[in-house]
Amino acid sequence: MNFKISSFANRTEIFGFLVLAVLIVVILPLALDIFRLNLIGKYLTYAFVAIGLVLCWGAGGILSLGQGVFFGLGGYCMAMFLKLEASTPEATKIQSTPGIPDFMDWNQLTELPWFWEPFHSFPLTLVAILVVPTVFAYILGVAMFKRRVGGVYFAIITQAIAAILTILIIGQQGYTGGVNGITDLRTLMGWDIRTESAQYTLYFVNAFLLFVVLLVAQYVRKSKLGRLLVAMREKEDRVRFSGYSVANFKIFVFCLGAAFSAIGGAMFTLQVGFMSPSFVGIVPSIEMVIFTAVGGRLSILGAVWGALIINQAKTLLSEAFPELWLLAMGGLFIAVVMAFPNGLAGLYTTYVEPRLPKFLSGNGGKDADDDSDADVPLASKQAAE
């Protein structure tokens, strides 16, 4: 192996990973009952999207307001497989056409549409979960980055795509389940996903995948590609004049973010038990940007914390104040963004880290110092000066 741990992650980062791992894998499962733990599992699926956003937006400066599209595509692929499994001819004998999903029967379809056929097979489904959103992101990326569409225009186009896909899904209800979504999912290859033991298993599978994704994201951040992304964010033209193909790097990181989101979407479907267009549209896509912003868009760990804390706050506030909670959430967002533009992660590096014992702080090597400097976007550096 020709890379050293220190070039992969500095001490603070390793410490951060460990804290998160202990929390997710040990503390939460011991402290919470299965209902709350299942909710945490659901929040962590949003963290997949948030990590993708840290790479695209925080590092690469590509703000996508349509990550819900990829989350939704991944989730729908999984839901289609589960729905077909739940729609055996015996289970659906009450319908006019047994053996097809119930919503198709309500919409007078009499046979399974061709694009549902591959989802009879679990391996094909797994491939589709990763490939469909990635290919879609690739097409979008090529169409836009090759033409040097960026910044606000890119954000608007991704948002429009989220809106278009929602309308498409709702409009084609015979093929997609419409506004109800794909509901009543029961088993995964004969394994009942609604039991408590299944929910524990899914939680740990989800946690494992999350750390895999975190490590991939960390690797990208520390690689030459990661540095190029930061360089592109700060001065795109200079990178281009240095002979790099800016578009290809952007396309790659956008596809990577899409694939992360899709994994999150598939795990979401498994843990929540259904998928609906309300995770595809503009509102969830923007919410995911908010998780990232609150957690800190420069920090992949911050993104996970952001998704966890915001969603936990949402659940607790709405339970305590069913009629006022939205106002409280709005206030929280405004407060965080106004007071800490770099989110919770920024708060941590500014206030908490200096007080930590020396061996835990990030100044283990000169490398780390350079790095944290490079991570602060130009605008906030200027503001600091």
Place this chain on the structure above:
Amino acid sequence: MVRKIEDKSGLLSSLRRKLILGMAALPVMAMSPLAAVASDANTTGLAVTDDEVTVGILHSVTGTMAISETGSVQAEKLAIEQINAMGGVLGRKIKYIQEDGASDWPTFAEKSKKLLVNDKVAAVFGCWTSASRKAVLPVFEQYNGMLYYPTFYEGLEQSPNVIYTGQEATQQILAGIDWVVKEKGAKSFFLLGSDYIWPRTSNKIARKHIEKLGLKVVGEEYYPLGHTQFNSVINKIRLKKPDVIYAIVVGGSNVAFYKQLKAAGIDLTKDNVTLLTISVTEDEIRGIGGENIEGAYAAMKYFQSLDNENNKAFVSAFKEMWGDDIVIGDVTQAAYLGPWLWKAAVEKAGSFDIDKVRAASPGIELTTAPEGYVRIHENHHLWSKTRIGLAKKDGQYDVLYETEELMEPNPFPEGYQ
């Protein structure tokens, strides 16, 4: 005055709930040891003590559906208050935990799970849209809860864990079409609706029924939820000159549809065209404006203007609790039935156990319902009468007709699929 008291208790209960929440964060379940008092009334660990029983209210009080669902929340709270004033259920006062579905189907699923698993409620009164019901259904079936669902809906469902207190599609549709054929001599129909499962299924049933009667459907059109441009369909209607416009437009789109209809010179108060709807209650008329929909006919089971003693008492109690300017629509009344039907079933069963309540439910009758007499069918829907109302300028309906017999609920109608 009453409202003020209500607010205060809301605040108190939210404080109390915060305390419970704090405890729920620890693995200690505060409820279960208390609830596990051995008695016939509760053998399955529900949140029932010797003097209190906890139920859940699960509607959207934020988001786009809040306007529609608020009436149901108010009706359920009124029913619970009245039941408590009469001494409660099996000698226990009803305490409710209200959760917000936030017009978001996954949130409904999450909150229903919380109510059943954490709070161990004995029944849930809630949901409004079909999508939210579909989202919570697997949760109720898995954890064996009981849901009282108030909205008129498309049928095609019959869960052992749901009591449907609104009408299913055939109850609303068949009587309405029969009436308009008999009274107005209608021969041709134009079907129109918002594009989702309820209007589509309803129009499928309507079309089959119209064709069975040997009459003609001259058009069928759907528009997305929230659509506001109805000019093209209005032109088609003018071209085809149907005797009846059969409209199942939902929510905010109604405002645009009826205003544009009027602006296009289709005057519903004239005799040459009849508009029959199954989706506009008094609640929607507030948005549409009485002057825009005056002369339209609606087929449903309840109107605020129903002239009977039960209804008069209900309307005045409702206004006393929630203010004089409130209107009460079909779904609000159906939501009001939920707690009463549950109480009757619990008392018949002598127990809060879900299985016993389910077994006791078929045949439960309510003579005090504002809509008159209702009875729970074997299939968990209600036997109820269907009525025809004529919309007036002041936003109320004149009840012109009611079916003589109770309509049998038939969620899986043979020959209409």
